[in-house]
Amino acid sequence: MTGFYYLIPVALGMGAVGLAVFLWSLRSGQYEDLDGAAERILLDEDDVPVTDKQSAAGRKDVR
Amino acid sequence: MSCCVPSAELALAMGELNSAGNELLLASRVVGENLRQSDLSVPAMHCGGCIQTIERALGVLPGVEHARVNLSTRRVTIRWRGETPPPVIAALKAVGYEAHLYDFGAEEKDVVLRELVWALAVAGFAASNIMMLSVGVWSGADAAARDAFHWISAMIALPALAYSGRVFFRSAWMALRRGRTNMDVPISIGVLLAFGMSVYETAHHGPHAYFDAATSLLFFLLIGRTLDHVMRERARAAVKGLARLAARGALVLQPGGTHRYLPVNEIRPGMTILLAAGERVPVDARVAAGRSDLDCALVSGESLPKPVAEGSSLQAGTLNLSAPLTIVAAAAAADSFLAEMTRMMEAAEAGRSTYRRIADRAARLYAPVIHLTALLTFAGWMIASGDAHRAVTVAIAVLIITCPCALGLAVPMVQVVAARRLFEHGIMIKDGGALERLAEADHVIFDKTGTLTRGTPQLVDGDRVERPALAIAAAMGAHSRHPYSSALADAGRHDKTPPVALTDLREHPGSGLEGRVGDRLYRLGKPEWALSDGAAPECDGPSVVLSENGRLLACFRFQDELRAGARDAIGMLAARNVPVEVLSGDRDEAVRRLALSLGVPHAGEVSPRDKVARVASIAESGRKVLMVGDGLNDAPALAAAHVSMAPASAADVGRNAADFVFLRESLTAVPQAIDIARAASRLVRQNLLLAVGYNAIAVPVAILGQVTPLLAAIAMSLSSIIVVGNALRLGVRATGVAKNTQGVAGDLLVAGGAG
Numbered sequence: 001m002t003g004f005y006y007l008i009p010v011a012l013g014m015g016a017v018g019l020a021v022f023l024w025s026l027r028s029g030q031y032e033d034l035d036g037a038a039e040r041i042l043l044d045e046d047d048v049p050v051t052d053k054q055s056a057a058g059r060k061d062v063r
Numbered sequence: 064m065s066c067c068v069p070s071a072e073l074a075l076a077m078g079e080l081n082s083a084g085n086e087l088l089l090a091s092r093v094v095g096e097n098l099r100q101s102d103l104s105v106p107a108m109h110c111g112g113c114i115q116t117i118e119r120a121l122g123v124l125p126g127v128e129h130a131r132v133n134l135s136t137r138r139v140t141i142r143w144r145g146e147t148p149p150p151v152i153a154a155l156k157a158v159g160y161e162a163h164l165y166d167f168g169a170e171e172k173d174v175v176l177r178e179l180v181w182a183l184a185v186a187g188f189a190a191s192n193i194m195m196l197s198v199g200v201w202s203g204a205d206a207a208a209r210d211a212f213h214w215i216s217a218m219i220a221l222p223a224l225a226y227s228g229r230v231f232f233r234s235a236w237m238a239l240r241r242g243r244t245n246m247d248v249p250i251s252i253g254v255l256l257a258f259g260m261s262v263y264e265t266a267h268h269g270p271h272a273y274f275d276a277a278t279s280l281l282f283f284l285l286i287g288r289t290l291d292h293v294m295r296e297r298a299r300a301a302v303k304g305l306a307r308l309a310a311r312g313a314l315v316l317q318p319g320g321t322h323r324y325l326p327v328n329e330i331r332p333g334m335t336i337l338l339a340a341g342e343r344v345p346v347d348a349r350v351a352a353g354r355s356d357l358d359c360a361l362v363s364g365e366s367l368p369k370p371v372a373e374g375s376s377l378q379a380g381t382l383n384l385s386a387p388l389t390i391v392a393a394a395a396a397a398d399s400f401l402a403e404m405t406r407m408m409e410a411a412e413a414g415r416s417t418y419r420r421i422a423d424r425a426a427r428l429y430a431p432v433i434h435l436t437a438l439l440t441f442a443g444w445m446i447a448s449g450d451a452h453r454a455v456t457v458a459i460a461v462l463i464i465t466c467p468c469a470l471g472l473a474v475p476m477v478q479v480v481a482a483r484r485l486f487e488h489g490i491m492i493k494d495g496g497a498l499e500r501l502a503e504a505d506h507v508i509f510d511k512t513g514t515l516t517r518g519t520p521q522l523v524d525g526d527r528v529e530r531p532a533l534a535i536a537a538a539m540g541a542h543s544r545h546p547y548s549s550a551l552a553d554a555g556r557h558d559k560t561p562p563v564a565l566t567d568l569r570e571h572p573g574s575g576l577e578g579r580v581g582d583r584l585y586r587l588g589k590p591e592w593a594l595s596d597g598a599a600p601e602c603d604g605p606s607v608v609l610s611e612n613g614r615l616l617a618c619f620r621f622q623d624e625l626r627a628g629a630r631d632a633i634g635m636l637a638a639r640n641v642p643v644e645v646l647s648g649d650r651d652e653a654v655r656r657l658a659l660s661l662g663v664p665h666a667g668e669v670s671p672r673d674k675v676a677r678v679a680s681i682a683e684s685g686r687k688v689l690m691v692g693d694g695l696n697d698a699p700a701l702a703a704a705h706v707s708m709a710p711a712s713a714a715d716v717g718r719n720a721a722d723f724v725f726l727r728e729s730l731t732a733v734p735q736a737i738d739i740a741r742a743a744s745r746l747v748r749q750n751l752l753l754a755v756g757y758n759a760i761a762v763p764v765a766i767l768g769q770v771t772p773l774l775a776a777i778a779m780s781l782s783s784i785i786v787v788g789n790a791l792r793l794g795v796r797a798t799g800v801a802k803n804t805q806g807v808a809g810d811l812l813v814a815g816g817a818g
Binding site: 018 | 132219
């Protein structure tokens with residue numbers, strides 16, 4: 001029974017981390033182009049994503 | 064105005080480049096210091112290779128900082144530096160992609176989707192964690208552990224319901240306040256009562272709590288709601304991303320004699336506008352100087368260009384073909400011909416009976432029935448046992464088990480799968496209701512110019528014309544934008560005729576082209592202008608002649624070519640027992656020739672008002688009309704019809720009025736869309752039946768008081784999985800139809816599915 005006192009918070013905490021990661025990935029635009037992401041993995045070239053600085057600046061201006 | 068060939072051509076090219084550049088500049092936005100961003104829609108890209116080609120082609124242009132393709136939305140984002148935009152559209156054309164400006168300004172961030180996805184994520188988190196605790200309870204936790212688990216569940220459920228449930232509570236409250244009921248009313252009542260009862264049970268150390276049911280219900284329903292929203296947004300964005308055919312701006316002559324490129328809505332009556340060849344007339348206007356020909360196909364449906372001269376009045380949206388014009392604006396954009404069509408469309412829409420979506424109709428029946436059942440259950444248990452607590456518990460269990468989970472998922476799921484199939488066929492759909500209406504359509508009206516036909520004339524019997532004459536005509540035609548000239552130039556290219564060097568080439572707007580080879584003067588144009596005796600008895604019908612020193616060399620006849628798949632489409636519609644007719648604003652004779660060759664009834668010289676009247680009269684006879692059209696003059700009829708489709712090349716207004724927009728060339732999109740809509744409507748009905756069947760089994764069990772939280776969880780998940788699985792069957796069948804575009808085998812498949 002005493003095991004519950006830390007097991008349940010640990011379980012809920014893991015769930016909460018999952019939720020936070022999902023919301024973060026959503027915010028950072030990782031679901032904007034799912035079809036493109038599926039195709040890009042096959043491209044040989046070095047696919048340099050938009051650098052963080054650049055995209056952050058861009059996104060701020062969009063809003 | 065001097066018109067020697069090289070400089071005229073150069074001016075033309077410069078004009079084109081400049082106006083495209085200006086448009087790009089107007090549509091771009093500043094994203095950083097000296098950094099601008101433009102968004103282009105590239106509907107043809109479809110694979111990984113396209114991504115690479117496009118990004119590589121754009122990346123090497125001077126000034127381009129960064130180019131990124133979004134394959135899902137078929138769009139390219141380009142960041143560039145400098146004052147003048149890089150030639151991105153030309154660069155894309157060079158690698159084989161047609162690109163259009165995407166109007167970013169009109170797009171706001173989708174706050175609704177954001178709210179839905181966040182709500183979905185929170186509900187999913189809560190449901191899974193509460194379910195984890197519930198499994199512990201179901202597998203036999205002792206009383207103390209059970210109570211502790213229930214309390215933890217309550218603590219997770221309360222914020223989750225408050226956050227994720229808002230979507231439903233808000234809509235239910237809106238409906239109730241107006242004295243109506245929708246699907247969200249039983250959902251809200253069910254969820255709130257389940258939570259309330261569970262808290263009460265937990266506080267009194269009861270064995271059953273329904274926190275898991277309440278949260279997983281929200282989770283499933285939010286999936287349906289989010290999918291529904293995503294489908295609509297995607298279609299809306301795709302339609303909005305198409306080329307804007309109306310002019311965005313025009314070169315206005317300023318009082319000081321300078322020129323300025325002004326956006327359309329800043330143009331006032333009385334302003335003088337310089338209209339280059341190849342530009343669209345921005346607002347209703349009058350010609351102040353110059354002669355040219357105008358292409359009115361998109362505005363009135365006329366397939367032949369109309370000559371204009373000083374004093375002629377021009378309608379907004381028509382295309383200037385042969386020579387630059389100086390025009391004076393006669394009306395602001397809001398008062399132009401376009402605005403009149405918009406008013407007619409609004410009138411037509413108001414006249415159309417409002418369509419209630421099938422889910423709403425089901426909800427109207429469903430909500431009172433389940434609330435009555437719960438009430439009767441409560442009354443029955445009160446009478447039978449006299450135990451108020453027991454009666455309330457059972458009544459709430461009835462509400463939980465009947466909560467329209469499967470119903471809320473049944474319809475959007477099918478529509479999302481259908482929209483996906485339509486998207487694969489290059490057809491965009493505006494909303495799910497349109498799909499239901501298309502399934503009911505049993506009469507199709509086609510517009511002619513631009514819909515059944517390509518809207519550009521092609522040379523008829525090119526083989527009968529002598530090679531040297533065709534070579535000269537093609538060489539002359541290459542220097543003009545007139546559709547007949549382009550058709551001749553095309554014919555010459557196909558024939559690989561050797562190029563002819565012409566000198567002193569000049570265009571006489573309204574008459575034709577003239578040029579020299581040595582001391583021979585060639586004229587290509589109207590017989591009465593090109594021929595010295597002014598008549599060409601050998602040529603019948605509207606035609607163009609080529610003359611050498613006033614003597615007839617050859618005559619050319621043109622016909623608007625049928626759109627690809629037009630014949631197949633009409634055949635497929637006939638096979639489905641859908642009557643077809645043609646209504647056009649073009650000359651009666653042109654319409655008759657086309658309609659006879661296709662074997663369909665027709666009417667020509669139909670005004671926009673008469674088109675609406677025709678649609679209304681068919682609707683009165685009890686038939687549901689599908690209107691397919693592209694022009695401004697079709698827009699009111701598109702709005703008036705039960706359901707409507709437009710090709711991607713349609714006028715903006717028409718495209719916005721249409722429920723469906725097809726991006727591919729082929730007209731077989733029409734029967735394909737009808738097939739998919741009908742298959743979807745069958746699946747929706749099956750799903751609703753499944754939901755009813757589920758209730759027929761589950762409700763008696765609930766009324767008898769036999770429903771435990773475990774049973775409720777199993778029943779609800781199972782019914783949701785079944786309707787989702789059933790909806791996914793549409794994918795398999797629709798692919799079958801697509802592979803058999805000839806219709807017969809597709810027919811069998813669909814018929815087999817119906818049986």
